[in-house]
Amino acid sequence: MVRVSSQAYSNAPGGPDDENDAPLDPAVERIRQRLKRLILVSSATLLIGLVAVLAAVIYRVGHGGDKPALQPMAAEMVIPGAIPAGARVISSALDGTLLAVTVDMGGSTRILVVDLTSGKIVRRIALGQQ
Numbered sequence: 001m002v003r004v005s006s007q008a009y010s011n012a013p014g015g016p017d018d019e020n021d022a023p024l025d026p027a028v029e030r031i032r033q034r035l036k037r038l039i040l041v042s043s044a045t046l047l048i049g050l051v052a053v054l055a056a057v058i059y060r061v062g063h064g065g066d067k068p069a070l071q072p073m074a075a076e077m078v079i080p081g082a083i084p085a086g087a088r089v090i091s092s093a094l095d096g097t098l099l100a101v102t103v104d105m106g107g108s109t110r111i112l113v114v115d116l117t118s119g120k121i122v123r124r125i126a127l128g129q130q
Helices: 026-062
Strands: 088-095 098-105 108-115 120-127
Touching: none
Parallel strands: none
Antiparallel strands: 088 098, 098 108, 108 120
């Protein structure tokens, strides 16, 4: 059985190939330097892009508190005339201090947007069929 030393094939500094290395041709050295610069620029661009993406993700996730919070009230808020007689509430959605109420009024669907701080209807939207 033949044993092969791993040091004979090592490219580490101080290895057996260091004594036999000749200086590179100037043209090859210029290409090597140019390639080295290209790798550095490419790595820096990749790093800057990664930092920008991470910053954008952190900005998007951390900016959820821009909407004003709904203040707690001891009494019940009544908004007269907000939902017409005979209408059926289908759904509702709260967004900050705005409440969107979807109602079915005898076959037609409407969305009422109510500002909960003032108690007024800000917008009435009638949804039609195509």
